[in-house]
Amino acid sequence: MTRPINLFEYESLAPQHLSPMALDYYASGAWDEVTLRHNRTAFERLKLRPRMLVDVSQRDLITEILGQFFPLPILIAPMAFQCLAHPEGELATAKAAAELGAVMVLSTMSTKSLEEVARLRQETNPWFQLYVHRDRSLTQALVERAEANGFTALCLTVDAPVLGRRERDQRNQFTLPPEMELANLTTMANLEIPQTEGESGLFTYFTQQLDPGLTWRDVEWLQSLTKLPVVVKGILRGDDALRAVEHGVKAIIVSNHGGRQLDGAIATIDALPEVVAAVGDAAEVLIDGGIRRGTDVFKALALGAKGVLVGRPVLWGLAVDGEAGVRHVLQLLRDELDVAMALSGCANLKDIDASFVKRL
Amino acid sequence: MTRPINLFEYESLAPQHLSPMALDYYASGAWDEVTLRHNRTAFERLKLRPRMLVDVSQRDLITEILGQFFPLPILIAPMAFQCLAHPEGELATAKAAAELGAVMVLSTMSTKSLEEVARLRQETNPWFQLYVHRDRSLTQALVERAEANGFTALCLTVDAPVLGRRERDQRNQFTLPPEMELANLTTMANLEIPQTEGESGLFTYFTQQLDPGLTWRDVEWLQSLTKLPVVVKGILRGDDALRAVEHGVKAIIVSNHGGRQLDGAIATIDALPEVVAAVGDAAEVLIDGGIRRGTDVFKALALGAKGVLVGRPVLWGLAVDGEAGVRHVLQLLRDELDVAMALSGCANLKDIDASFVKRL
């Protein structure tokens, strides 16, 4: 095997390392997967307008997010069940992220517990992604554990009051293999992904356990539990972004859950400008969805994002080569961004403004 | 056979249960089938802008149409010759519709008579679709029979002064098998679909029997015959919608007859906004054409429709599994709408407004 030279080559290799059920779980979008595809094509419609004859001999990708500095504007999106991709699961991902100074967002639904991840004692601390369970004491306990274990932000997923219908999972009756568990939850509440006839077990879990009644007041409640900043993930409208600001949110992630929740939802890169315009300087805006090339990162930054979250490509790297694969995926993307900046005449992230993209 | 999990899977299964002539009759659009395809692609161009952190723990799909309440905003479009799909034909469809509280619109050209359908004594009464014959006494008698048998609205099809050219039917010399009949018409007037050399028998029937001279005055005449509300089906322009209102119409169905009449006609979802804008509160607007997913229903409601009519998918369900198949098709669509509402932050139909869609 030649070493992959871009993220798409990792995508091509991943199926050799994944069970069909896991592959489907990672790859699939909701219903007809229109949004999944559109997340990509929307990037292609944006054309770059590079600037020439700027001194780019020293490039710097340093990024400030929520008052912390990172060497690159790339984060790892929260993704469940990473042991499906590799035995080390979230631990491998966390190590690779920390080596590059990238924030990893650990999922509530991880197959390694937040304590195990924290025990790695990395320099770059991860964020903790939160699904709010009907049992609020469970949520409160998770928040306390995250804070106690050095996580630096809470990332509240708001686009999943119910689970999106991923029909491949439904056909596969997706569930976790017996040797894996909801590492953050089994010990506390004996929760697990059920086996359900003709249905995705994860869909059933969400219906039974998670709270579809969450509102903006709960964001305030959540913030009241912790000193960690609450980041809201899953916003696609300017008015919702403004509401987030009004409820004290300091960072927003423009996301459609990788096309896995509401199929037909607007591509994230198309939603980004209205969110950025709505919040102005009152909050930081991040984005995920379809980031596969350094130029995608560049386009997102040009339209006002402070950083991007990468999801599936990290899983491909994890499946293909564990920690080293994740590290390589991040390096490839970072290096592509670096080249894209050089070729656009941007020596720093702050040089990248909206004049660099045009929708054609 | 695994149970279908969406309407497209019913479409895939239907050919095993239908004669080639029936399959062609159901599937075909007029001429080059441009409008048939465009009805679908026009939905895909509309992107959704979901709202987050709304309490959607209790969703309610209750719909008010013409002063009546229904548990879902989905009706069954009038379709001829349902015994081609299943021996129980329109009776199976009517029973499934009533079980879910959905209005079925029974076609003038049904293969079970309106009396047989009425004899089922369902809670949710059907509407009766009307083609106006050259012999007006025939039409008058049909209206009287519909009213006497408890139908609750008359749905006048106005887009078929002549029949659209469906070339598959023309090649097949489409006609009814000898064991089927125009159940509403044979007893009254001995009418039947002829066998015609090199021509669709239905095309010939329309040319000979139906009135291409119908005007808005006839709508008033029709209304004068009955206390039932007259619903006009087949409007694609704002000015026509306004004319409908001026002639006392209380509900309009935006329709291009499933792409079966004027090929090249505008997609219904693209015509909907101008119709809604033209009539304001003076009439209720419904829509059919290309509805295959709950998100399509959601988009139509967002653009001002009070409800949608579903056609071909009901026939696929009927062909595959009779009454149970129709019921399942309706359930799938309803449940998809329910999920789409949850994921969009809409607990009730009235929460769904134009801000939820954007044409990109």
Place this chain on the structure above:
Amino acid sequence: MTRPINLFEYESLAPQHLSPMALDYYASGAWDEVTLRHNRTAFERLKLRPRMLVDVSQRDLITEILGQFFPLPILIAPMAFQCLAHPEGELATAKAAAELGAVMVLSTMSTKSLEEVARLRQETNPWFQLYVHRDRSLTQALVERAEANGFTALCLTVDAPVLGRRERDQRNQFTLPPEMELANLTTMANLEIPQTEGESGLFTYFTQQLDPGLTWRDVEWLQSLTKLPVVVKGILRGDDALRAVEHGVKAIIVSNHGGRQLDGAIATIDALPEVVAAVGDAAEVLIDGGIRRGTDVFKALALGAKGVLVGRPVLWGLAVDGEAGVRHVLQLLRDELDVAMALSGCANLKDIDASFVKRL
């Protein structure tokens, strides 16, 4: 063989009746054939907005062009070398046209002479298409012969100062078979299509014989030779249309020569509105290019054309079944227009206005 039911079926059958060289000559467009394809796709982008509940029991396709009345708004475009398609060539086409009351435009480059065509003594007289030769006396003689033989208009082709590069003809070294001749020209001037090494003979003929120096003054000169109205064919810009009017032209044909001259030229249906707007009532506007369905005719009329010219489909009909084939092609198109009018709520051509089309 089943009888074709639309023009595309004639297209499918034609190759069985044509030599490869003739097939290529008829089918090809210039260079990459972009305009050839775009003539069709531009029609598809225009959506129809039909009007309902208009009395269409009596439809009337009567058309007035240059003061003459015709039963349909469809003419036969000038096309060279029709004996390549059928031994009777232009005579078969002329007879079929006259039977339906359609104007045929006879090409200067016909394989039957204008006198032979005139000898048919049809009720609907043809027009004569003119290429202006460098030898102006030749042109003058052609004009005199056309007038003397009862042709009712001169159609001056203005988009061919040189011949467009049709690469299939170039590869085929296209020329006429020895048994065919330029029937209008051989007797006068011994002209014939040469055989040229590595080149289309027709291209060489144009370069040697036709006048690339033609200007608007020559239109006036041409008009001075005859009482027949001069129709200018090949206009694609409003300013050129205005120039035509200023030089006394009474009818303009919007044409890109079926995509055979300047590849990349605008589709005719996209150029039509600006030409119509430029000339107002000062001249009549006709159009050719990509007309394959009655709805295409309808769209052209809606955008202001008085009539359309049909080219290749006539040749397909001629190849497949001679005079009967041409007649059937015209009938099919006329009947499709008739149905399209009925379904749009237009009983007469004058009912068809710009409100019936929308570009989406």
Place this chain on the structure above:
Amino acid sequence: MTRPINLFEYESLAPQHLSPMALDYYASGAWDEVTLRHNRTAFERLKLRPRMLVDVSQRDLITEILGQFFPLPILIAPMAFQCLAHPEGELATAKAAAELGAVMVLSTMSTKSLEEVARLRQETNPWFQLYVHRDRSLTQALVERAEANGFTALCLTVDAPVLGRRERDQRNQFTLPPEMELANLTTMANLEIPQTEGESGLFTYFTQQLDPGLTWRDVEWLQSLTKLPVVVKGILRGDDALRAVEHGVKAIIVSNHGGRQLDGAIATIDALPEVVAAVGDAAEVLIDGGIRRGTDVFKALALGAKGVLVGRPVLWGLAVDGEAGVRHVLQLLRDELDVAMALSGCANLKDIDASFVKRL
């Protein structure tokens, strides 16, 4: 083999005459090759609006660029390593260019030295393309040699502070075969393209040798070294074009390096209008990228370019038939432009204005 009749046929033949590594080097664009493709499709979206009845019996393609007159508005773009295509390499290209009176731009990275090219003593002198090395004395020496050897302009490439990532080259570990050398550089500085593990040697060369710190001040420095005009190649924005003018540049080449540098960059024909508008009469604007047909040249001229540079097609001609192949490629393109002008009613280049194109 039949002689090719257009540039695409040369493209089809070229692979038979090239090593896979050379073929990939010539064909490839950066990353996903989006810009490579978009350079072509952007031309197709521009529709032509030809003018009729203009006397085009005498056409003239004479072009003035930087005060010099040329018989055609077509130049040969700078391209490295032409001995990969043919043993005579840049010498064959230079001879063919001169025979037609076309300017050849010789690359810094040529496999024949600028002195060898100059020794041909052609009437039409070439330009010299300049990459600025970190070692500025090297650059200064190149400038002096170019001026001393009769080159008439310096073409400074500004879009390559680092090399674009061409993944085919990376996979091939692209380098020069041992028998070829950087003819302008080996004698001076012993520079050569290295062999690099898992990497394109050219990429490594750029990283090591070329100066990513170049700014507009260096343009002034360069101009101070020579009386030759400095042409800046690689501009895609109006503001950069204005900056060029402010720094004394007299000619600008709108280019994205044939899609080989920043993938996702705007197509050159889409960037041209803003550059032309920005500079007005203060500088001349040329363009390259995707020119394959005479109509492409015509479109570029219509949007304000004074001339176009052609790249890959010249290499295809060189590979297929050496000097004769290059000459034929240029002839084909020139003759197509000549026909396009005739068919558009343009006898001279100055007749071609923006009214001839419309984006649809």
